Amino acid sequence: MEPGAGLGLRGRSGIVSLVDVCLREPPGADRPVTMLLGPRGSGASEAHSALMERFGPEHPFAYVNFGGTQTLLPRYALALLARQLERKLPRYGRSRFPLLSLGLLASDQELRIRSLAEGRHAVQRQLDHFQHANEARYGDYLAAFFEVGMGAVGIPEGASVVALAVFQDALRRGRNRLPGLGLTGRLTTGAHWFGAHPLTRNRDPWEALVELNLWRHEGDEQEHERLDRLLFSAFLEDLRRNTARSFMPRSYLLLLDNCHSEYGRRFLDLLVRARHDDAVITGGACDPLTVVASTNRWLPRWGPATGDAWPWQSRGPDRASLADWNDHRPTRDSEDTWWYPLRLRDLNLDEVRIRIELQLGGNPELAPYTRLAPFVHRLTGGLPRAVQQILDVLRQSGAPAESGPDQDRWLRTLPEQPLVSGEVTRTLTETALSHLLRGLDPIERAMLAECAAARDLSVGTRVVGHGDALFGEMRARWLLAGPGSLVPMLHPWLRRLLLRQLAGRPDDWDTAHELLSDYYRAEDRPVEEMYHQLALHRFDEVVEHLVRRFRTVPAAQWISEFDIITSAPNRLPLTGGPLELLASLGSRGPERAIDSAAAVRGLVTARWVWSDPLADPGMRLGDMIADGFTQLSQLRRNDIVPLFNEADRYRNWRHPQTTAGEG
Numbered sequence: 001m002e003p004g005a006g007l008g009l010r011g012r013s014g015i016v017s018l019v020d021v022c023l024r025e026p027p028g029a030d031r032p033v034t035m036l037l038g039p040r041g042s043g044a045s046e047a048h049s050a051l052m053e054r055f056g057p058e059h060p061f062a063y064v065n066f067g068g069t070q071t072l073l074p075r076y077a078l079a080l081l082a083r084q085l086e087r088k089l090p091r092y093g094r095s096r097f098p099l100l101s102l103g104l105l106a107s108d109q110e111l112r113i114r115s116l117a118e119g120r121h122a123v124q125r126q127l128d129h130f131q132h133a134n135e136a137r138y139g140d141y142l143a144a145f146f147e148v149g150m151g152a153v154g155i156p157e158g159a160s161v162v163a164l165a166v167f168q169d170a171l172r173r174g175r176n177r178l179p180g181l182g183l184t185g186r187l188t189t190g191a192h193w194f195g196a197h198p199l200t201r202n203r204d205p206w207e208a209l210v211e212l213n214l215w216r217h218e219g220d221e222q223e224h225e226r227l228d229r230l231l232f233s234a235f236l237e238d239l240r241r242n243t244a245r246s247f248m249p250r251s252y253l254l255l256l257d258n259c260h261s262e263y264g265r266r267f268l269d270l271l272v273r274a275r276h277d278d279a280v281i282t283g284g285a286c287d288p289l290t291v292v293a294s295t296n297r298w299l300p301r302w303g304p305a306t307g308d309a310w311p312w313q314s315r316g317p318d319r320a321s322l323a324d325w326n327d328h329r330p331t332r333d334s335e336d337t338w339w340y341p342l343r344l345r346d347l348n349l350d351e352v353r354i355r356i357e358l359q360l361g362g363n364p365e366l367a368p369y370t371r372l373a374p375f376v377h378r379l380t381g382g383l384p385r386a387v388q389q390i391l392d393v394l395r396q397s398g399a400p401a402e403s404g405p406d407q408d409r410w411l412r413t414l415p416e417q418p419l420v421s422g423e424v425t426r427t428l429t430e431t432a433l434s435h436l437l438r439g440l441d442p443i444e445r446a447m448l449a450e451c452a453a454a455r456d457l458s459v460g461t462r463v464v465g466h467g468d469a470l471f472g473e474m475r476a477r478w479l480l481a482g483p484g485s486l487v488p489m490l491h492p493w494l495r496r497l498l499l500r501q502l503a504g505r506p507d508d509w510d511t512a513h514e515l516l517s518d519y520y521r522a523e524d525r526p527v528e529e530m531y532h533q534l535a536l537h538r539f540d541e542v543v544e545h546l547v548r549r550f551r552t553v554p555a556a557q558w559i560s561e562f563d564i565i566t567s568a569p570n571r572l573p574l575t576g577g578p579l580e581l582l583a584s585l586g587s588r589g590p591e592r593a594i595d596s597a598a599a600v601r602g603l604v605t606a607r608w609v610w611s612d613p614l615a616d617p618g619m620r621l622g623d624m625i626a627d628g629f630t631q632l633s634q635l636r637r638n639d640i641v642p643l644f645n646e647a648d649r650y651r652n653w654r655h656p657q658t659t660a661g662e663g
Contacts, residue, residue, distance in 0.1 A: 012047065014320035015342065019051055019290055021322045023059055023251045027243035028285030031251070032325045032340035033272060035259075036294040037314055039478045039491060040436055041385025042344040044294030048255045051292060060085045060095060060252050066267065067258025074228045075104060077267050078235050085252055092249050095242045099234035102190035106209040107216040107227055193237070198282070199230045232274035236287040243288045251288045260297035268293060269301060276335045298476040305476040311336050314343035343478070346382030349374065349655050359391055368401035369394050374655045375411065378613035381481075381492035386432060393417050393428050403618060408577035411617040415500050416574070429497050436479065436494050444470070449498040449505075453512035453569070455531070456487040463519045464512055496614075503571035510536060527561045534568040534608065539585075543601045550596060550632070555642040566607040570615070578616040581609050596635050603628035619653060626651040 015034070022031045036044040048063060055061060062084035064077055072080075082097040191205030200208040212230065215223040242248050259268050271291070279286040303309030311330040325340045347355065353373035360366040372394075380386035393399075397417055400407040415429040426434070437445055447466045454460030457480065461471040474480055474490065481489045489495065502509050517532035526545060534542045542565060550558055572581050585605045606628060610621040629647035633640040 012043075012317040012344070014316075014318050015047060015292070016051070016054060018320045018322060018325075019055060019253065019292060022290040023055065023249075023253065025250060025322070027240065027250050027288040030279070030286050030326075031288075031290055032322075032329070033268070033275075033291045033293060033338045034320070034340045034342060036292065036317075036344055037341055037478060038296060038344035039383070039494075040296045040438065041383050042296070042346075042478070043384040044296070044344060045257055046384065047344070048257050048292070048294065051253070051255060055253055058089065058091060060087060060089060060092070060249055061255060062253070063255040063257065065257040066261045066264030072263045072267075074263070074267055074270055075107075075231055077263070078231055079104060081254060082235065082238070089249075091247075093245060093247045095239075095248070095252075097235065097238040099190050099193055099238050100231060102209075103194065103212060103231045103234045106194075107212040107231075110217045111210060111213045193234075194230070197230060197233065199226055199233070228270050229274060229277075232270045233278060236274055236278060236289070239288050240285065249288075251290045254289055254291045254293075256291065256293035258295070259293045260295040260299065264293075264295070265299060265301070268299070272335050272338050275338060280332055296477060298478070305472060312339055312341050314341040317342045317344055346380075347377075347384055347387060348382060349377045352377045352380075352382055352387055355387060356391060360394070365401070366395065368403075369399075371403060372411075372617070374619070375613055375617045377655065379414075379493070379496070383491065383493050385435065386493045389419060389428060389432055390414070392421075393419050396420055405577045408617050408620075409575065412576065412614055413574055414614065415497060429500060432493070433497055433501075440473075445498075446501075448474070449502040450508055450512045452490055452495045452498040453502065453509070453532070453535070454516050455489050455528070457490055458488050459519070460512075460516070463515050465515075499569045503569075506571070509571055527564050530565045531568045534565055534604070535570065539601060539604065543597060543604060546600050546604065547596050550600065550635075555636065555639045559642055559646055562603075562607070566604055567611045568608065570608065570612060572609070572612075572615060578609055578618075578620050581615050582606065582621070585609075596632070599628060599631045599635065603632070622650040622653050 015036075018034065025031060036047055038044060052061060052063060062081040064072070064080055066072060066077075078100060082100055085095050086097070088094045191209055194200055194212065195203055195205035195208040197208070200211055202208050202211050212227060215227040219227070239252060243250060256264065256267065258264055271289075275287055275289075278284045298305040302312075307313065311334070312328070315324060315328070320340070320342050329340070330337045353370070356373050356376065357370050360369050369391075376387055376390050380390065393414065396419070399410050399417075416427050418425050419428045419431045421431060433445065437448070440448070447464075448470060450464045451457060451460035451466055451470060454463065457474060458468075458471050461468060471488075475488070479491050479494055481487075481491055490498070502512070513532040513535045517529050517536070520526075520529040520532065530542050530545050546558075546562060546565070549561060553561075573584060576584070582605055585608075603625065606621045606624045609615045610619060610625060626647040626649075629643050629650070633643035633647070636643070
């Protein structure tokens with residue numbers, strides 16, 4: 001296991017290295033706002049937990065989850081973050097946030113003052129009253145915000161025991177009352193900073209504090225935004241002043257989860273703007289924040305979800321580095337220069353295998369399930385949440401542990417198996433779709449299942465008749481297959497579950513595939529047409545097409561077309577293992593007779609069943625497929641090497657590491 005990296009960062013060590021380097025940079029150095037991008041369940045929350053576990057014991061850090069139901073205004077989020085960053089660590093002095101505290105205090109409760117004519121002492125007297133009232137109740141002023149916003153400081157989902165201990169320590173040790181300057185001294189120092197700030201109109205320090213109060217309680221939308229911007233600027237200035245003292249950290253780690261929400265987007269907008277104003281517009285030093293944020297939606301401020309208007313293209317997490325960010329960031333005159341988008345990838349086979357062994361291998365009753373790693377990878381495409389959900393089902397179900405026909409038949413029904421989560425029990429399919437498609441109503445999900453009949457979702461949404469909006473929604477959620485996919489297809493795990501549901505609506509299944517087959521016939525794209533013909537169980541048409549192509553095209557091209565066609569979805573019976581499913585199709589594999597039509601038909605049925613991990617979990621039909629390619633090699637006079645190679649490939653199968661497209 002990578003040092004300090006939890007399960008959520010396995011294979012993503014570049015993120016750990018990036019954070020490590022950023023924390024060691026000089027306080028005023030430029031640092032990115034690192035964005036972890038990916039669909040729900042891609043492991044961003046686990047990444048936050050792993051970073052907390054790795055850096056939390058020695059570095060000041062703060063975590064906020066914007067994905068809950070709680071309204072978290074920017075002022076409350078800042079207070080929660082500052083309160084956590086105040087934690088006293090053995091290596092460093094205690095960090096303090098006098099400017100932010102004063103800005104919050106001055107704008108919190110309505111001052112019964114409208115001008116300095118009523119006297120500076122009146123301002124001080126009322127602020128002093130607010131301060132002492134909060135300290136008497138909570139211990140210090142910032143602690144008061146925990147009552148309002150504590151729900152957003154929950155531990156990241158999937159956090160380890162170690163990360164949980166670190167986080168609880170941060171909260172416990174951050175709540176002590178702070179020693180320091182008296183209120184008068186803090187007011188005088190802070191008021192001058194607010195009076196000199198470009199965002200305040202009044203140069204007099206005390207009038208500036210009254211101005212903040214008026215913005216909050218009597219201001220319009222623009223003045224509310226101006227106040228938020230000023231509070232962010234105060235927060236960043238507090239950080240700069242902290243790092244300028246002796247025995248203080250060079251940087252602070254902010255972990256911001258689920259920033260696709262309304263208040264998460266708002267927080268990021270204000271943070272990036274405040275950094276840009278301070279470091280570029282006014283020519284000051286960059287703040288010392290190392291920010292790692294996550295979002296499972298495309299952010300509106302980046303322009304259309306196509307990415308055409310945004311100067312960034314997402315980077316992979318494995319090779320993330322400060323040098324890579326500097327090499328690819330836009331020029332510093334744009335706020336976009338601060339982003340660093342990292343697209344979280346799915347787990348590869350080895351990562352799935354290690355995860356299963358770590359979670360199940362130590363239990364004698366569960367250890368046999370570790371042999372299912374290739375099946376789990378094929379089925380889920382390596383989506384971390386999906387892998388975890390399947391492991392949870394296996395733990396709870398009492399499924400046959402030993403490999404064989406009984407286990408194959410049970411795995412055929414895996415999507416319909418119950419999954420207990422807290423006090424809620426639903427099927428695996430219901431649980432997974434509820435998580436992946438949160439916010440879509442049942443009608444939209446039913447429409448999406450029909451569109452999922454197409455490999456190319458953009459074609460599916462047009463041909464089936466549900467328009468481009470649904471396609472755009474899936475793209476904005478990063479629910480299309482990741483980089484490297486030749487067509488914009490739904491993530492394999494999501495598509496498999498949706499097609500499973502569509503199979504329960506036979507008329508809709510037939511209609512969708514008929515429409516798509518007709519579309520591709522009109523477009524003169526016979527491979528895609530045959531893909532949908534096979535989904536309709538029209539073997540004769542498919543076999544006739546493949547036999548005709550076998551006689552006219554090079555073997556390598558034929559194999560490529562054959563693979564696409566036989567990867568078509570199916571609605572085979574939910575009972576039975578691979579041999580029983582073959583028998584239900586009227587085939588037991590390639591025929592002994594040397595006849596091209598018979599050989600191709602047997603090969604099509606075997607490969608079609610094999611292509612579905614639920615139909616052939618153990619990939620037991622590999623030898624039958626190998627025999628079929630061997631037979632085909634005897635039917636050609638030349639160009640037979642690709643067929644021999646393909647036979648050898650299935651006979652000695654090696655699972656792909658990074659894709660579930662085959663095997």
